[in-house]
Amino acid sequence: MKIQRTIYWDKLAEIKELKQFFEEDYRRFKKLIENHIEELEKFSDEALDKFAKLRVLEVTNGCTQWAFRRGDRECLSVEQTRECMNLVMGFMKRTELYFPSEGKIEFNDEQKVLIQAGRSLYKNAFKDNIKKSEREYYAASTAQFIVYDRERTKRAMTLVKQDYETLFSLYYIERGQKYIASYLEGFE
Template sequence: MELLKTIHWEKLAEIKELKNHFSHDFDSFQNLIVDYITIWSNLDKENLDKLAILRALEVTNGCTQWAYRRGDKDCLPIEKTRKCMSVSMSSIKNKRIYLKSETITFPPEIARLIDEGRSLYIQAFKNNLPEKEREFYALSTAQFLVYGRERMNRAFDIIQENFGDVFTEFFINKGRRYVQPYLEAIGEL
């Protein structure tokens, strides 16, 4: 698998959300990421394109939600924060993203992967299970690496074009910046 030859693992190990998982057991966490890369690398281009858009939507929503919870001075008002959550969660739950010019849908096998990711997120962050947090971050990292720079940049552009009025350019750019360190860990062959 070509992607594995280009990953700078030491760069990934410096990312704030991943640092503890790598420092606890580098090889085990790396292997978990590789396992997810193997699964996600087998998906076709069309589904990867659609999943990257969903991931960009999720990340951008996460940025708006955390800003509100922390009480950041630039957070969105509660009504707009709720709208962001509604757009993101309805896309995840319904396996549909309503763009201005089309509706993105996901076939059953991809819907199952989306549900697995959502379940991991809930177990990790709602039920506070540390081993599930580790697994969630391995999955999330694998997704960003498989999607790659170009696809993620396109996905955020699509979010800006279709949901800029909801999430705002400010938070869409925060989402881009959140993903950037993962993408910078992808080198050249």
């Protein structure tokens, strides 16, 4: 559903992960984000709620995985890190979510296509190290935060904290929230 919003492109261009793409070609990267925004705006509010929950889980899991790979002092144990990864990757592979306080959340076929495309883009960008895919991934990710909007994303962050803090730990829940916050400051 298309809504009016103000996007602070210069603020988004300062985000560490986005900076190089804006510097390389500001207009093309901005247009790429806008294209993803248009694609996402076709989905219902109910679908966007589900996508936001998945996105917050992905970010939180990403924080735990990167910390483990880097050997951060605060990283979770091998077993905990694997459990976090298996939970989120399982949700993505089955294209369904489960929250203890809400139960099973399913996606329709059109929504599943978007999730599978996101998984493929992530794999190409970060497993196969394809630079063009990384650019596309960050454009899509930025568009997601913009379309999901601040309130929906905050509700999803509250739910993930409530239902999965014991798995991810408060530290990584907060790390994920901090990562997301920089994007949420880029629009209203």
